[in-house]
Amino acid sequence: xxxxxxxxxxxxxxxxxxxxxxxxxxxxxxxxxxxxxxxxxxxxxxxxxxxxxxxxxxxxxxxxxxxxxxxxxxxxxxxxxxxxxxxxxxxxxxxxxxxxxxxxxxxxxxxxxxxxxxxxxxxxxxxxxxxxxxxxxxxxxxxxxxxxxxxxxxxxxxxxxxxxxxxxxxxxxxxxxxxxxxxxxxxxxxxxxxxxxxxxxxxxxxxxxxxxxxxxxxxxxxxxxxxxxxxxxxxxxxxxxxxxxxxx
Ligand SMILES: Nc1ncnc2c1ncn2[C@@H]1O[C@H](COP(=O)(O)OP(=O)(O)O)[C@@H](O)[C@H]1O
Ligand SMILES: [Mg+2]
Numbered sequence: 001x002x003x004x005x006x007x008x009x010x011x012x013x014x015x016x017x018x019x020x021x022x023x024x025x026x027x028x029x030x031x032x033x034x035x036x037x038x039x040x041x042x043x044x045x046x047x048x049x050x051x052x053x054x055x056x057x058x059x060x061x062x063x064x065x066x067x068x069x070x071x072x073x074x075x076x077x078x079x080x081x082x083x084x085x086x087x088x089x090x091x092x093x094x095x096x097x098x099x100x101x102x103x104x105x106x107x108x109x110x111x112x113x114x115x116x117x118x119x120x121x122x123x124x125x126x127x128x129x130x131x132x133x134x135x136x137x138x139x140x141x142x143x144x145x146x147x148x149x150x151x152x153x154x155x156x157x158x159x160x161x162x163x164x165x166x167x168x169x170x171x172x173x174x175x176x177x178x179x180x181x182x183x184x185x186x187x188x189x190x191x192x193x194x195x196x197x198x199x200x201x202x203x204x205x206x207x208x209x210x211x212x213x214x215x216x217x218x219x220x221x222x223x224x225x226x227x228x229x230x231x232x233x234x235x236x237x238x239x240x241x242x243x244x245x246x247x248x
Pocket of ligand 2 (some may be wrong): 044
């Protein structure tokens, strides 16, 4: 069975302790979110899990057959056009160039890019278009495990919902497992089977929340109600240092 298993993970940058004793397992088909404040070590944790950073203490075991990463800031290659950026992973896997281009064009259209955008370079794309390309590049390889680092944070509400709908459809069909990093509770509640709450200084998990309603059945009402519920939780209030209205 494919899974990602994190045990006793600690991390330091220099003398600063960033992560302390992180433990969790992400099973196949699961969407697991790590939610916490900015600077709490979320990106560092994701990089350790995705083997983009060396594990110093503890262990990360990843038995998923394939994985891909959508970065917080897109990270497109500036000298490659839209289709060439999307097809990078396919070519690296040895796909025939003409097949890779066709697959990239198909997914680009699915992600709301237009034919006239195909030859454009990143400098000529809006932030939203770059994010579409970045998402398409991560998904075109049909990864078994997807690492997502705040992929929706720079998006307007319409595009955010559009990309989330595509993901929810894949989650529903059990096509993908996701390790999802965000500071946005509502986003996490919409997409996750399990949320791990990461408190900062150093980053450590203080609580977990499970959601069993299938993602495709979660409407706005569900998300608002569950968010309101979770915001009553003292651990959440402390973790995000929320200043609730009327609180003294
Ligand atoms: N390469 C690095 N070298 C030194 N410090 C880093 C490095 N990357 C991140 N940090 C520090 O680690 C802490 C956690 O950062 P990060 O994992 O990016 O948090 P988050 O994604 O939750 O905002 C921050 O204080 C950040 O400044
Ligand atoms: Mg981050």
